[in-house]
Amino acid sequence: MVNDTIAAIATAPGEGGVAILRVSGELSEAIMRSAFRPARGYKKGKIESHRMYYGHLVDAxxxxxxxxxxxxxxxxKSYTLEDVLEISCHGGRAAIRRALRRVLELGARGAEPGEFTRRAFENGRIDLTQAEAVMSLISAGSDAAYxxxxxxxxxxxxxxxKECRTLLLAxxxxxxxxxxxxxxxxxxxxAxxxxxxxRKIAERLRGRADAKAAKIVREGVSVVLAGKPxxxxxxxxxxxxxxxxxxVTEIAGTTRDVLTESMTLNGIRYTLSDTAGRRETGDLVEAIGVKRAEDAAKSADVVLMVLDxxxxxxxxxERLLRERDERYIVVWNKSDVGEAKPESLGEAIExxxxxGEGMDALIRAIEAKGGSAGEDGGLLTEERHIALALRAADSLTMAADALDMGQPLDMASADLWDAIRYLGxxxxxxxxxxxITEIFANFCVGK
Ligand SMILES: Nc1nc2c(ncn2[C@@H]2O[C@H](COP(=O)(O)OP(=O)(O)OP(=O)(O)O)[C@@H](O)[C@H]2O)c(=O)[nH]1
Ligand SMILES: [Mg+2]
Structure with missing residues (x-):
C-alpha cells in the first residue's frame, strides 16, 4: 500500500517558544530539500538520517x-516507519501557519486526527493498545494516569x-x-x-479489569462539598x-455557582467542587445554585457533608443527613469555636x-472513601479494554459451565472462540x- 504524505503541527496550538511541524510519507525528503536551506549545506549533498540541521525555512x-x-x-527507523521530517519553527501562530502552508504547497496533505499514530499501527510498529496509550499519555493529568x-x-x-490468548489457544x-x-x-x-x-483464565482477566480503579486512574475522584449556608x-x-x-464571607448564601478545582494526593487527581449552601430561598439566582449543588452531590464520588x-x-x-449514603463523609467544621459533635449523628470528622486542625484526618478520610487506584502492575485502565476483557471472561465461564455439565465439546468451543476474538x-x-477509525478519531491532529 502506498501512502500519501501527510503533514500537521504536532505541538499544542497557541504561542510557544518552539512549534514542531511534522511530515510523514515518501515526499518527506523532497519537501526538506525544497523548503529548508541548511546553513552549511549537506555533506556530499546527502541528508544524513536522524541528524538535526540548522538553517532556514524558505519559500519557492x-x-x-x-x-x-x-x-x-x-x-x-521513525515513528510511523515511513520517512518522517520534523521542522522546529518559532512558535508564533503566523510563523507556524506559514510553515505548514509551505509544506502543503510541496505536495503533502493535512493529516487527520491521530493519523501519524494510525500509520505506526497500520505499519505494524505498535498494536492498538499502544496507540491508545499515546492518547492517554497526552491527556494524563495525574501521576497515576501517566x-x-x-x-x-x-x-x-x-x-x-497475548498471554491470556495463548493460554486459551492451548x-x-x-x-x-x-x-x-x-x-x-x-x-x-x-473436558x-x-x-x-x-475458569483460571477468566479469573485472571477479571482480576485485571477493575472498572472502579481504572476510572480513578483515568479521571480521578470527584469530591463535592455540601451542606447548609x-x-x-x-x-x-x-x-x-x-x-x-x-x-468566604459571614453572609449566608455567599456561594452561588459550583466552583471546581483539582488537587493531587499521592498521584491521584481529586476534583473538588464547592457548592451553594442548601436552603429554601426566594432568590432566583440562589435557587438555581441550590439546584446545581444538589445535582453535583448526586453525581460525586465522595460528598463532604459539612456541619457547623x-x-x-x-x-x-438532619434533613440533609437523611440523604446520606456510603459516599458521604460527615464533617463538623469550626471545631475551634464549637462544641464536640453529638454522638447520635454517627461517625464524623471534626x-x-x-x-487547620483535623485537616490531615479529613484528607485521609477522603482518600479512603475515594478508593485506590489498585495495584499498578498490569491493570487495564481503558474502558474499552475492560469491557472486552469482561466479555471474554464471561464467555470463558459459559464455556467452562458447558464443559462441566458434560455438554458436547464443540458447544464450549464456540464460547471459547468468542473469548479469543474479544481479546484480539x-x-x-x-x-x-x-x-479503528473510531479510536483514532478521538486523537488530536499532529499525533
Ligand atoms: N471560627 C471559625 N469560623 C469559620 C471556620 N470556617 C468558616 N468560618 C467562618 O464561617 C463563615 C462562613 O464561611 P464560608 O466558607 O463562606 O461558608 P459557606 O458554607 O461556604 O457558606 P455559603 O457559601 O453561604 O453556603 C465565614 O465568616 C468564615 O470565616 C472555622 O473553621 N472556624
Ligand atoms: Mg460558600
Missing part, C-alpha cells in the same frame, strides 16, 4: 520564512492479553484434539481439565487547596478550616476498520 523563491532546525528520519499510560505504551497490556487445542480423536483421549477428563483452565464549605475548599480560591460545630445540628442539617479486539488483531 528562496526567501527566508523562519529560522528553524530540521531533521529527517528515514523509515523504518504511569498507566506509560505501562500500556511499553506493551504491558498487550503482553498480558485449551482450544485440547478440546479439538479430544473431538478429533475420541478413541485415544478420555473425553470427560479432558474437566479444559473447564478448570478456562455559612457552615464553612468555601473555607474548607480553600483549606484543602491551600489557596484562597472561593469567596458552633451552632450544632438543626432540622435542616475540623477547623480556620486553624483489545490488541487490534481482530478489530474492525470502523472500530
Amino acid at each position: 523563491d528562496g526567501g527566508k520564512l523562519d529560522e528553524v532546525m530540521a531533521v529527517l528520519m528515514r523509515g523504518p 504511569r498507566a499510560g506509560m505501562r500500556q505504551l511499553e506493551g504491558g497490556v498487550s503482553a498480558f492479553v 485449551v482450544m487445542a485440547r478440546i479439538e484434539a479430544a473431538n478429533d480423536f475420541p478413541e485415544e483421549i478420555d473425553e470427560p477428563a479432558e 474437566r481439565e479444559a473447564a478448570s483452565e478456562a 455559612n457552615v464553612g464549605k468555601s473555607s474548607l475548599m480553600n483549606a484543602l487547596l491551600g489557596s484562597e480560591r472561593a469567596i 460545630a458552633e451552632r450544632g445540628p438543626d432540622e435542616e442539617d 475540623v477547623s478550616a480556620k486553624t 479486539e483489545i490488541t487490534g488483531e481482530d478489530a474492525t476498520e470502523t472500530l
Whole structure:
C-alpha cells in the first residue's frame, strides 16, 4: 500500500517558544530539500538520517520564512516507519501557519486526527493498545494516569492479553484434539481439565479489569462539598487547596455557582467542587445554585457533608443527613469555636478550616472513601479494554459451565472462540476498520 504524505503541527496550538511541524510519507525528503536551506549545506549533498540541521525555512523563491532546525528520519527507523521530517519553527501562530502552508504547497496533505499514530499501527510498529496509550499519555493529568499510560505504551497490556490468548489457544487445542480423536483421549477428563483452565483464565482477566480503579486512574475522584449556608464549605475548599480560591464571607448564601478545582494526593487527581449552601430561598439566582449543588452531590464520588460545630445540628442539617449514603463523609467544621459533635449523628470528622486542625484526618478520610487506584502492575485502565476483557471472561465461564455439565465439546468451543476474538479486539488483531477509525478519531491532529 502506498501512502500519501501527510503533514500537521504536532505541538499544542497557541504561542510557544518552539512549534514542531511534522511530515510523514515518501515526499518527506523532497519537501526538506525544497523548503529548508541548511546553513552549511549537506555533506556530499546527502541528508544524513536522524541528524538535526540548522538553517532556514524558505519559500519557492528562496526567501527566508523562519529560522528553524530540521531533521529527517528515514523509515523504518521513525515513528510511523515511513520517512518522517520534523521542522522546529518559532512558535508564533503566523510563523507556524506559514510553515505548514509551505509544506502543503510541496505536495503533502493535512493529516487527520491521530493519523501519524494510525500509520505506526497500520505499519505494524505498535498494536492498538499502544496507540491508545499515546492518547492517554497526552491527556494524563495525574501521576497515576501517566504511569498507566506509560505501562500500556511499553506493551504491558498487550503482553498480558497475548498471554491470556495463548493460554486459551492451548485449551482450544485440547478440546479439538479430544473431538478429533475420541478413541485415544478420555473425553470427560479432558473436558474437566479444559473447564478448570478456562475458569483460571477468566479469573485472571477479571482480576485485571477493575472498572472502579481504572476510572480513578483515568479521571480521578470527584469530591463535592455540601451542606447548609455559612457552615464553612468555601473555607474548607480553600483549606484543602491551600489557596484562597472561593469567596468566604459571614453572609449566608455567599456561594452561588459550583466552583471546581483539582488537587493531587499521592498521584491521584481529586476534583473538588464547592457548592451553594442548601436552603429554601426566594432568590432566583440562589435557587438555581441550590439546584446545581444538589445535582453535583448526586453525581460525586465522595460528598463532604459539612456541619457547623458552633451552632450544632438543626432540622435542616438532619434533613440533609437523611440523604446520606456510603459516599458521604460527615464533617463538623469550626471545631475551634464549637462544641464536640453529638454522638447520635454517627461517625464524623471534626475540623477547623480556620486553624487547620483535623485537616490531615479529613484528607485521609477522603482518600479512603475515594478508593485506590489498585495495584499498578498490569491493570487495564481503558474502558474499552475492560469491557472486552469482561466479555471474554464471561464467555470463558459459559464455556467452562458447558464443559462441566458434560455438554458436547464443540458447544464450549464456540464460547471459547468468542473469548479469543474479544481479546484480539483489545490488541487490534481482530478489530474492525470502523472500530479503528473510531479510536483514532478521538486523537488530536499532529499525533
Ligand atoms: N471560627 C471559625 N469560623 C469559620 C471556620 N470556617 C468558616 N468560618 C467562618 O464561617 C463563615 C462562613 O464561611 P464560608 O466558607 O463562606 O461558608 P459557606 O458554607 O461556604 O457558606 P455559603 O457559601 O453561604 O453556603 C465565614 O465568616 C468564615 O470565616 C472555622 O473553621 N472556624
Ligand atoms: Mg460558600
